[in-house]
Amino acid sequence: MKYWWKFLGIGLLLFASIAALRTPLSPALVHVSPDRIAPGTAVVEVLGYNTNFQKGTTEGYLENASQRVCGSAEVIDATHVRMTFDIPQGMKDHLTTVGVDQLRYDGALFTEGLGSGIESGSCGPGVNKIDMSGIGFAFPNRSILYESIRNLHFHVPMWFAMIFLMGISVVYSILTLGSNSLEHDRAAVSAAQVGLVFCALGLITGAVWARATWGAFWTNDVKLNGAAVTGLIYLAYLVLRGSVQDAHKRARLAGIYNIFAFVLLVLFLFVVPRLNAIDSLHPGNGGNGGFSDLDLDNRLRAIFYPAVLGWILLGVWMFSLKNRASKLNDQLDR
Amino acid sequence: MRYITSLALLLFTLHANAQSAAPNWLEESLYGNGKINTVVIVVAIILLGIGLWMFRMDRKLSRLEKKIKP
Numbered sequence: 001m002k003y004w005w006k007f008l009g010i011g012l013l014l015f016a017s018i019a020a021l022r023t024p025l026s027p028a029l030v031h032v033s034p035d036r037i038a039p040g041t042a043v044v045e046v047l048g049y050n051t052n053f054q055k056g057t058t059e060g061y062l063e064n065a066s067q068r069v070c071g072s073a074e075v076i077d078a079t080h081v082r083m084t085f086d087i088p089q090g091m092k093d094h095l096t097t098v099g100v101d102q103l104r105y106d107g108a109l110f111t112e113g114l115g116s117g118i119e120s121g122s123c124g125p126g127v128n129k130i131d132m133s134g135i136g137f138a139f140p141n142r143s144i145l146y147e148s149i150r151n152l153h154f155h156v157p158m159w160f161a162m163i164f165l166m167g168i169s170v171v172y173s174i175l176t177l178g179s180n181s182l183e184h185d186r187a188a189v190s191a192a193q194v195g196l197v198f199c200a201l202g203l204i205t206g207a208v209w210a211r212a213t214w215g216a217f218w219t220n221d222v223k224l225n226g227a228a229v230t231g232l233i234y235l236a237y238l239v240l241r242g243s244v245q246d247a248h249k250r251a252r253l254a255g256i257y258n259i260f261a262f263v264l265l266v267l268f269l270f271v272v273p274r275l276n277a278i279d280s281l282h283p284g285n286g287g288n289g290g291f292s293d294l295d296l297d298n299r300l301r302a303i304f305y306p307a308v309l310g311w312i313l314l315g316v317w318m319f320s321l322k323n324r325a326s327k328l329n330d331q332l333d334r
Numbered sequence: 335m336r337y338i339t340s341l342a343l344l345l346f347t348l349h350a351n352a353q354s355a356a357p358n359w360l361e362e363s364l365y366g367n368g369k370i371n372t373v374v375i376v377v378a379i380i381l382l383g384i385g386l387w388m389f390r391m392d393r394k395l396s397r398l399e400k401k402i403k404p
Contacts (some may be wrong), residue, residue, distance in 0.1 A: 204379050
């Protein structure tokens with residue numbers, strides 16, 4: 001069974017892709033209207049996602065950092081709740097949090113007529129009117145991301161596969177410098193070529209995801225520009241190879257360049273984006289919280305790690321095909 | 335020349351109006367249904383990319399086969 005790792009790779013990709021697409025999102029509140037209320041009676045409608053509210057009345061509340069206003073909540077259907085509040089005069093701050101049962105929505109309401117009065121009410125979160133049956137294993141449901149959180153299992157593994165292949169490439173380059181063997185040089189260039197395929201896929205999928213979450217295909221994010229520059233550095237590696245005629249000279253020159261290229265890859269993808277002084281939109285960079293902060297019960301990880309391993313194995317398989325084909329090509333040319 | 339310029343300016347204003355009125359087709363397709371379409375597009379791009387690579391590898395192997403038996 002010398003093909004075992006290829007079967008393993010396909011199996012992992014199959015598992016991770018199906019799980020990434022079929023796992024439900026956990027219930028969340030996604031919209032609150034109106035966005036501004038005044039003291040007096042206020043009716044607030046809340047839209048849920050995957051909430052499956054059960055018919056009847058329940059408790060709802062509005063909240064700021066120190067005060068809470070309780071109200072009654074009437075369930076209209078599985079995703080709609082209408083809440084009625086009697087907003088007192090003199091809230092200390094805007095009531096930015098809307099809560100129904102155990103669900104909260106932050107950044108919701110702008111309150112007019114602020115003051116310094118009233119005590120905090122004593123209600124919610126506690127009563128559970130949401131039918132959680134059927135939602136055992138679920139992904140975090142976060143505003144702005146929503147369903148696109150699944151892209152974590154497709155876009156990010158592209159970069160892991162690319163970095164792994166560039167790692168293979170630099171190892172073969174170091175071997176080339178030690179042994180002066182053209183075999184190692186061929187392996188180094190094959191790995192870099194397949195790595196560039198994953199780099200391109202990572203950039204394009206990232207652009208689509210950025211359009212849906214950040215609003216633009218390309219932003220001036222450090223990690224985006226770093227990734228693009230890394231791709232250009234490796235393109236230059238291939239151009240450099242094409243410009244040298246003598247095979248042994250080319251192998252040595254490209255080997256040295258490739259070591260520098262890998263150092264720059266590590267700098268641009270890992271070191272620079274993580275400097276807290278630089279702003280970044282990417283989760284986990286520039287002082288941002290990462291997906292690890294959302295993933296408190298390891299549900300994303302349980303699918304993300306198999307996906308990464310699966311894509312790396314597929315990348316190594318593609319590298320092996322590429323390398324064998326160019327080996328044949330070189331032998332036939334001789 | 336002046337005609338082309340005014341046409342271009344008109345197009346720009348149309349574009350600006352369209353943006354303020356309703357979400358355009360792109361936003362509708364990317365943001366609809368809890369943004370699941372974004373995932374569909376991403377998966378499609380990856381499959382197309384790997385498929386394109388397979389085609390190129392196929393062509394390369396065909397060329398090698400021709401070299402072996404001309």
